[in-house]
Amino acid sequence: MIGQPMPDPRDSLIANQQLDRYFGAGKQVQEIDPGVTGVKDLIFGTSHSNKLRIERNKQAPRLRELAEAGHTVIEAAKAMGMETKRARLIARENDIKFPGPP
Numbered sequence: 001m002i003g004q005p006m007p008d009p010r011d012s013l014i015a016n017q018q019l020d021r022y023f024g025a026g027k028q029v030q031e032i033d034p035g036v037t038g039v040k041d042l043i044f045g046t047s048h049s050n051k052l053r054i055e056r057n058k059q060a061p062r063l064r065e066l067a068e069a070g071h072t073v074i075e076a077a078k079a080m081g082m083e084t085k086r087a088r089l090i091a092r093e094n095d096i097k098f099p100g101p102p
Contacts, residue, residue: 053093056086060094063087072100 059080066076076098077087091098 056090056093060090060096063090064094064096067091067096067098070099073098 059082062080063076066079067073071079073087073091074084077084080087090096
């Protein structure tokens with residue numbers, strides 16, 4: 001195309017060689033369904049983030065009690081003396097459903 005740099009022919013040769021090695025080793029193309037990423041929802045991260053998650057998990061039972069009592073997330077956060085954003089994070093991590101607006 002006009003105005004676009006020409007691709008380096010060496011790059012296409014390397015890509016073809018890699019494909020030849022992949023298929024030459026007997027491997028096949030895998031069909032992946034749309035929307036599937038292969039990312040697992042497990043706890044990954046540093047030990048610092050794991051410590052923070054443990055602290056949030058300690059607050060989850062009280063937050064669950066407030067949700068079952070019919071409090072909204074804003075009311076529950078205020079009762080526990082925490083920010084609403086933190087309460088929403090704890091609720092999302094522990095599958096806690098609050099009544100009313102999010």
